Amino acid sequence: MEFLVRIQVRLPPDMPADQRQVLLQAEAVKARELMAEGLLMRIWRVPGRQANVSLYRAQDADELHSAISGLPLWPSTEISVEPLATHPLEASPSS
Amino acid sequence: MEFLVRIQVRLPPDMPADQRQVLLQAEAVKARELMAEGLLMRIWRVPGRQANVSLYRAQDADELHSAISGLPLWPSTEISVEPLATHPLEASPSS
Amino acid sequence: MEFLVRIQVRLPPDMPADQRQVLLQAEAVKARELMAEGLLMRIWRVPGRQANVSLYRAQDADELHSAISGLPLWPSTEISVEPLATHPLEASPSS
Amino acid sequence: MEFLVRIQVRLPPDMPADQRQVLLQAEAVKARELMAEGLLMRIWRVPGRQANVSLYRAQDADELHSAISGLPLWPSTEISVEPLATHPLEASPSS
Amino acid sequence: MEFLVRIQVRLPPDMPADQRQVLLQAEAVKARELMAEGLLMRIWRVPGRQANVSLYRAQDADELHSAISGLPLWPSTEISVEPLATHPLEASPSS
Amino acid sequence: MEFLVRIQVRLPPDMPADQRQVLLQAEAVKARELMAEGLLMRIWRVPGRQANVSLYRAQDADELHSAISGLPLWPSTEISVEPLATHPLEASPSS
Amino acid sequence: MEFLVRIQVRLPPDMPADQRQVLLQAEAVKARELMAEGLLMRIWRVPGRQANVSLYRAQDADELHSAISGLPLWPSTEISVEPLATHPLEASPSS
Amino acid sequence: MEFLVRIQVRLPPDMPADQRQVLLQAEAVKARELMAEGLLMRIWRVPGRQANVSLYRAQDADELHSAISGLPLWPSTEISVEPLATHPLEASPSS
Amino acid sequence: MEFLVRIQVRLPPDMPADQRQVLLQAEAVKARELMAEGLLMRIWRVPGRQANVSLYRAQDADELHSAISGLPLWPSTEISVEPLATHPLEASPSS
Amino acid sequence: MEFLVRIQVRLPPDMPADQRQVLLQAEAVKARELMAEGLLMRIWRVPGRQANVSLYRAQDADELHSAISGLPLWPSTEISVEPLATHPLEASPSS
Numbered sequence: 001m002e003f004l005v006r007i008q009v010r011l012p013p014d015m016p017a018d019q020r021q022v023l024l025q026a027e028a029v030k031a032r033e034l035m036a037e038g039l040l041m042r043i044w045r046v047p048g049r050q051a052n053v054s055l056y057r058a059q060d061a062d063e064l065h066s067a068i069s070g071l072p073l074w075p076s077t078e079i080s081v082e083p084l085a086t087h088p089l090e091a092s093p094s095s
Numbered sequence: 096m097e098f099l100v101r102i103q104v105r106l107p108p109d110m111p112a113d114q115r116q117v118l119l120q121a122e123a124v125k126a127r128e129l130m131a132e133g134l135l136m137r138i139w140r141v142p143g144r145q146a147n148v149s150l151y152r153a154q155d156a157d158e159l160h161s162a163i164s165g166l167p168l169w170p171s172t173e174i175s176v177e178p179l180a181t182h183p184l185e186a187s188p189s190s
Numbered sequence: 191m192e193f194l195v196r197i198q199v200r201l202p203p204d205m206p207a208d209q210r211q212v213l214l215q216a217e218a219v220k221a222r223e224l225m226a227e228g229l230l231m232r233i234w235r236v237p238g239r240q241a242n243v244s245l246y247r248a249q250d251a252d253e254l255h256s257a258i259s260g261l262p263l264w265p266s267t268e269i270s271v272e273p274l275a276t277h278p279l280e281a282s283p284s285s
Numbered sequence: 286m287e288f289l290v291r292i293q294v295r296l297p298p299d300m301p302a303d304q305r306q307v308l309l310q311a312e313a314v315k316a317r318e319l320m321a322e323g324l325l326m327r328i329w330r331v332p333g334r335q336a337n338v339s340l341y342r343a344q345d346a347d348e349l350h351s352a353i354s355g356l357p358l359w360p361s362t363e364i365s366v367e368p369l370a371t372h373p374l375e376a377s378p379s380s
Numbered sequence: 381m382e383f384l385v386r387i388q389v390r391l392p393p394d395m396p397a398d399q400r401q402v403l404l405q406a407e408a409v410k411a412r413e414l415m416a417e418g419l420l421m422r423i424w425r426v427p428g429r430q431a432n433v434s435l436y437r438a439q440d441a442d443e444l445h446s447a448i449s450g451l452p453l454w455p456s457t458e459i460s461v462e463p464l465a466t467h468p469l470e471a472s473p474s475s
Numbered sequence: 476m477e478f479l480v481r482i483q484v485r486l487p488p489d490m491p492a493d494q495r496q497v498l499l500q501a502e503a504v505k506a507r508e509l510m511a512e513g514l515l516m517r518i519w520r521v522p523g524r525q526a527n528v529s530l531y532r533a534q535d536a537d538e539l540h541s542a543i544s545g546l547p548l549w550p551s552t553e554i555s556v557e558p559l560a561t562h563p564l565e566a567s568p569s570s
Numbered sequence: 571m572e573f574l575v576r577i578q579v580r581l582p583p584d585m586p587a588d589q590r591q592v593l594l595q596a597e598a599v600k601a602r603e604l605m606a607e608g609l610l611m612r613i614w615r616v617p618g619r620q621a622n623v624s625l626y627r628a629q630d631a632d633e634l635h636s637a638i639s640g641l642p643l644w645p646s647t648e649i650s651v652e653p654l655a656t657h658p659l660e661a662s663p664s665s
Numbered sequence: 666m667e668f669l670v671r672i673q674v675r676l677p678p679d680m681p682a683d684q685r686q687v688l689l690q691a692e693a694v695k696a697r698e699l700m701a702e703g704l705l706m707r708i709w710r711v712p713g714r715q716a717n718v719s720l721y722r723a724q725d726a727d728e729l730h731s732a733i734s735g736l737p738l739w740p741s742t743e744i745s746v747e748p749l750a751t752h753p754l755e756a757s758p759s760s
Numbered sequence: 761m762e763f764l765v766r767i768q769v770r771l772p773p774d775m776p777a778d779q780r781q782v783l784l785q786a787e788a789v790k791a792r793e794l795m796a797e798g799l800l801m802r803i804w805r806v807p808g809r810q811a812n813v814s815l816y817r818a819q820d821a822d823e824l825h826s827a828i829s830g831l832p833l834w835p836s837t838e839i840s841v842e843p844l845a846t847h848p849l850e851a852s853p854s855s
Numbered sequence: 856m857e858f859l860v861r862i863q864v865r866l867p868p869d870m871p872a873d874q875r876q877v878l879l880q881a882e883a884v885k886a887r888e889l890m891a892e893g894l895l896m897r898i899w900r901v902p903g904r905q906a907n908v909s910l911y912r913a914q915d916a917d918e919l920h921s922a923i924s925g926l927p928l929w930p931s932t933e934i935s936v937e938p939l940a941t942h943p944l945e946a947s948p949s950s
Contacts, residue, residue, distance in 0.1 A: 001155040002614065002921075003155055003159075003178070003237075004614075004623060005238060008101045011930075013930040013931045018641070028658070028659060030101070031659055033267075035659065036656060040577075042660070043657040043659050044572065044574075044654035044655060044657050044660075045654070045655040045656060045657045045658070045916075045920055046278065046652075046654075046655070046936075047653055047654070047655040047858075047916040047917075047919050047936045047938040048919065048920060048923045048924070048934040048935070049918040049921070049934055049936075050906060052928075053574060053652075053654065058182075059098055060096040060155070060176040061179060061180035061181075061235075061237040062096075062180045062181050062237075064178075064180070064237050065180040065237040065238060066233055066661065068237070068238045069238070073189035074202045075201075075203045077631065079238040079239055079645055080238070080239075081118075081178060081236075081237045081238040081239075082616075082623075083156040083176060083178040083617055084156060084614035084615070084616070084617070085155075085159070085160040085614060085615040085616070085617040086156075086157050086614070086615060087597070087601065087613040087614050087615045087622055087624075088615075089601055089605065090612070090613060090615050095648060097234065098617075099243060100618060108358075108360045108361045110236060112214070121239040121276070123279060126279055127279065127353075130279065137280070137572045138277040138279050139194075139274035139275060139276070139277050140274070140275040140277045140278075140282060140346075140350055141272075141274075141275070141281075141366075142273055142274070142346040142347075142349050142353070142366045143273040143290060143350060143353045143354070143364040143366040144210070144364055144365075144366075145237060145347065145360075146276065147277055148272075149277075151605070154615040156615075157617075160615055160617040161620060163617070163618045164618070165218065168206040170257060170581075170583045170620075171583045172217060172594050174618040174619055175238075175619075175620075176238070176362070176616075176618040177236075177243075178237055179234035179236075179237070179243065180237040181234070181235060181618065182234050182235045182242055183232075183235075184221055184222065184233050185218065185232070185233060185338040191286075191345040191346055193368070193427075195428060220302035223320075240325075249423075250286040250345070251286055251368040251369060251370035251371075251427040252286075252370045252371050252427075254368075254370070254427050254428065255370040255425055255427040257429060258427070258428045259428070265391075265393045265430075266393045267425075269427040269429055270428070270429075271368060271426075271427045271468040273288070273346045273349075273366060273368040274346060275345075275347045275349070275350040276346075276347050287424065289424075289433060297548075297553045298550040311467060316469055317469065320469065326413075327470070328467040328468045328469050328470060329382065329384075329464035329466070329467050329470075330465040330466060330536075330540055330558075331462075331464075331465070331554070332431070332463055332464070332478075332536040332537075332539050332540040332541045332543070333480060333539065333540060333544070333554040333556040333558045334463040334551075334554055334555075334556075337467055338384060338464065339463075345423070367426075367433075368427055369424035369425070369426075369433065370424060370425040370426070370427040370450060371424070371425060371426070371431055372393070372409055372423040372424050372425045372434075373408070373410060373425070374412065374415065374423050375423060375424075377442070381476075381535040381536055381537075383558070383807075385808060399489070402771075403487040415558050440476040440535070440560075441476055441558040441560035441561075441807040442476075442560045442561050443561060444560070444807050444808065444809075445805055445807040445808060448807070448808045449808070455771075455773045455810075456773045459778075459808040459809055461558060461806075461807045461808040462808075463536040463556060463558040464476070465535075465536035465537045465540040466536075466537060467762070468493075477802075477804065479813060486740075488740040488741045490779050503848070503849060506849055507849065510849065511763040514801075516848050517845050518847040519762065519764075519844035519845060519846070519850075520726075520730055520844070520846060520847045520848070520849060521680070521842075521844075521845070522668075522726040522727075522729050522730040522746045522843055522844070523670060523729065523730060523733045523734070523744040523745070523746040523834070524744055524745075524746075524843040525740075527847055528764060528842075528845075530845065534698075542788055557806075557813075558807055559804035559805070559807070559813065560804060560805040560807040561803045561804070561805060561807070562793065562803040562804050562812055562814075563788070564788060564795065564814070565802070565803060565804075571915040571916055571917075574939070575713060594859075614690045630856040630915070631712040631856055631940035631941075632712075632856075632939045632940045632941050633712060634712050634713065635712040635939070635940040637709055637741075638712070638713045639681075639713070643680045645676075645715075645738055648930075649713040649715075650713070650714075651711075651712045651713040651938060653858070653916040653936060653938040653943075654916060655917045655919070655920040656916075656917050657914075657917035662878060666761075666820040666822075667899065668843070669899075669908060670874055693943070693944060696944055697944065700944065703930065707937035707943040708943070708944050709857065709859075709940060709941070709942050709945075709950075710941060710942045710943070711937075711939070712939070712942070717942055718859060718937075718939065721941075725761040725820070725845075726761055726843040726844060726845035726846075727761075727845045727846050729843075729845070730845040734895040740937060741903070746843060747901075747903055748821040748841060748843040749761070749821060749899035749900070749901070750820075750822045750824070750899060750900040750901070750902040751819035751821075751899070751900060751901070752823040752898040752899050752900045752907055753821050753883070753900070753901040754883060754886055754887065754890065754896060755897070755899075756900050758847075760772055762901075817883070819902075821902040821904075824902050824903065825900055825902040825903060828902070828903045832859060835866075835905075836868045836870045839903040839904055840903065840904075841901075841902045841903040841904075
């Protein structure tokens with residue numbers, strides 16, 4: 001099952017640059033793991049904002065929550081999750 | 096996987112009483128089928144409104160959509176679906 | 191009477207990990223008490239967020255408020271409460 | 286238990302004046318019954334609008350829903366219900 | 381003239397317990413004065429939140445503002461005020 | 476006491492031009508009466524919309540509601556009313 | 571450049587079933603053309619609603635608007651479009 | 666003075682194609698007049714919607730309202746107007 | 761041209777009383793200057809809140825912005841500005 | 856392709872005046888570079904607020920994001936981006 005996930009990062013503006021750098025790098029490492037495992041399928045930058053939209057494929061909401069809440073930036077984010085169903089056009093693309 | 100579903104019925108106020116009655120009865124029949132199949136687990140009336148909150152258990156969003164869109168009132172409703180994950184308190188109630 | 195309750199936890203991101211741990215454990219202990227007393231009937235994790243949806247059964251809004259405001263995390267939460275009425279489908283499931 | 290109820294009437298602007306009159310009179314008759322029964326405790330006009338705010342006392346959400354959904358104007362309204370708990374100032378006014 | 385007032389208290393979660401206690405007690409003392417003077421007619425707890433709904437009777441918005449802004453918690457609250465008009469059902473309850 | 480009133484007119488786009496004209500003229504006549512009586516103090520057009528913002532002075536919400544609900548367009552409007560208190564700068568402009 | 575598009579279909583509930591069928595089929599035909607042309611990359615059903623979320627790739631907003639406004643259901647929809655930028659994780663997945 | 670104007674057209678989906686065509690053409694004629702007069706400076710299509718964003722330069726809100734309310738589609742639109750002030754970067758681009 | 765301006769003051773609750781006093785006095789001095797210059801025509805207190813609604817008359821949005829951004833409290837406020845056009849009732853009150 | 860961008864600056868009210876000055880000057884320098892490069896085409900002050908509306912022309916959302924996220928104030932802003940399509944009136948102004 002697929003999920004559309006929106007993540008807005010809310011790091012304090014006065015966070016030291018190096019601390020921010022360390023955090024963002026750890027985030028990227030973890031995100032690449034989720035991509036390698038096939039959970040994180042696509043990810044886009046929301047233009048102009050420290051935010052992203054992403055597409056996850058997970059067994060259910062439990063597996064999804066486990067993946068997202070393991071991201072290093074998780075305590076400093078606002079997240080919303082939207083469940084997606086298969087559209088008939090993708091279920092039978094040539095019928 | 097469980098889903099929280101909100102349904103607001105929007106029948107036109109000037110619909111003849113008997114037509115409305117037929118529709119609501121067909122809706123109840125179908126809903127009882129969903130209860131018997133274990134998809135519709137709980138349902139509550141939103142006090143003061145022709146609306147309900149319900150708890151579904153489905154394989155995924157596809158099975159859920161199939162169940163809801165088969166309800167006779169479906170074309171006259173506003174519906175929102177929220178995915179639910181297992182809470183640690185229910186996963187291990189006595190640990 | 192049943193109530194649908196939504197709780198979003200808002201702990202500061204810079205709270206020390208051990209202090210956070212203590213608080214979350216105290217919360218779990220108190221929540222299990224409410225489950226044992228039959229007030230907290232179901233609880234779900236909102237996927238991707240430090241938030242939950244729960245189902246309470248209480249005599250009235252007073253008993254509900256007393257239960258919720260006694261949770262250790264209460265001062266750091268945003269909470270909304272929705273009253274639920276019995277749906278005809280549950281009142282007379284086989285008629 | 287008390288409830289704060291908001292009712293916005295949405296009669297079509299082109300409804301004939303006499304039909305509207307009949308409906309509003311039936312509404313007043315029913316509302317006075319609810320007042321006599323002690324369910325409808327207070328009611329206020331929202332200035333400038335065909336809307337009201339009211340205070341109900343009911344056993345629970347079921348009794349409240351039964352009262353409200355029995356109002357003749359019910360199919361032509363938008364309604365919201367808010368549960369109220371006892372405030373400490375009213376629970377022990379002189380302590 | 382009556383007003384419906386909503387007050388959400390926003391005390392910082394890390395405020396020392398005794399300081400909070402002093403503030404809440406001063407608030408209760410002042411609120412009881414307003415009740416004795418006939419300005420604060422009813423007050424309800426919003427279940428689950430450090431918030432209340434109240435009913436004031438005041439000469440006009442000036443007297444109301446003076447009463448509310450004199451509450452010790454005022455600088456730490458979010459407040460909204462709604463004017464109420466007499467409903468025909470209360471103006472002539474038996475006609 | 477003064478009130479800020481917002482009125483959005485919602486006449487159906489397909490209303491015949493002459494019927495609309497008659498209605499708008501009756502509205503203007505009634506509005507001028509309210510101005511002459513000192514209730515309607517100021518009125519502005521919301522640019523780009525069939526809407527206005529106005530300033531009323533009335534004894535209380537009852538007198539205000541009576542004035543507004545007597546406007547010929549009232550059944551075809553969306554209205555909101557905001558109570559206004561005296562600002563210290565106007566109460567004592569030179570102190 | 572990619573765009574996230576949300577489409578809520580708003581067909582009148584009383585539209586004859588066969589007319590609705592014809593319209594939905596024409597919509598599917600056109601959508602498959604957009605898929606074949608590489609504009610419509612992914613499409614999901616919003617569970618419980620006659621709505622979808624889709625991912626388009628287009629040269630710019632002009633090509634996107636041309637594609638969407640050519641859909642047979644376009645006059646009966648509510649649509650929102652969100653521009654997407656490349657996320658660093660996709661720009662350099664292995665660096 | 667400049668204004669940012671948003672116009673959402675709300676023509677009924679069942680309007681005959683030729684009537685719609687006549688209306689849209691009359692709209693284009695009037696809009697070109699406003700462009701020639703220097704009132705309508707820029708106009709953009711909101712992608713995916715029968716809506717536009719435009720930039721007007723007018724003496725004041727009166728001249729703006731007169732221009733917009735003279736558009737043939739005006740009775741079938743939802744419009745919002747936002748006033749714009751000169752930004753320092755444009756006031757003194759080279760200082 | 762007239763503008764309706766809403767200002768919500770957001771001073772931190774823990775600001776020392778004397779510092780707050782100095783700031784509010786400086787604000788009043790500046791506001792009286794704006795009144796003397798004919799820019800600030802009316803100002804009302806929003807009952808229950810540290811907020812006001814005011815009516816400005818200015819040449820255009822530039823003069824208005826200059827006046828408002830010169831207020832001592834400006835960095836601690838949330839402000840919205842609404843442009844107002846002349847209403848026909850005021851343009852020709854007796855025609 | 857053009858984009859409409861809204862930027863609300865959120866500098867802490869207690870930031871020292873000179874630090875604020877340095878930041879705002881660096882912002883102006885960078886913004887002028889974007890103007891010289893043809894990315895930032897127009898910019899307006901939102902009257903009464905430390906906010907602006909601007910019009911960008913960029914290849915796509917990537918180039919736009921790169922430009923905006925390079926602004927010195929970026930970590931202290933709330934930004935939204937809206938894609939714009941060509942309006943027929945500008946595509947063929949004289950046809």
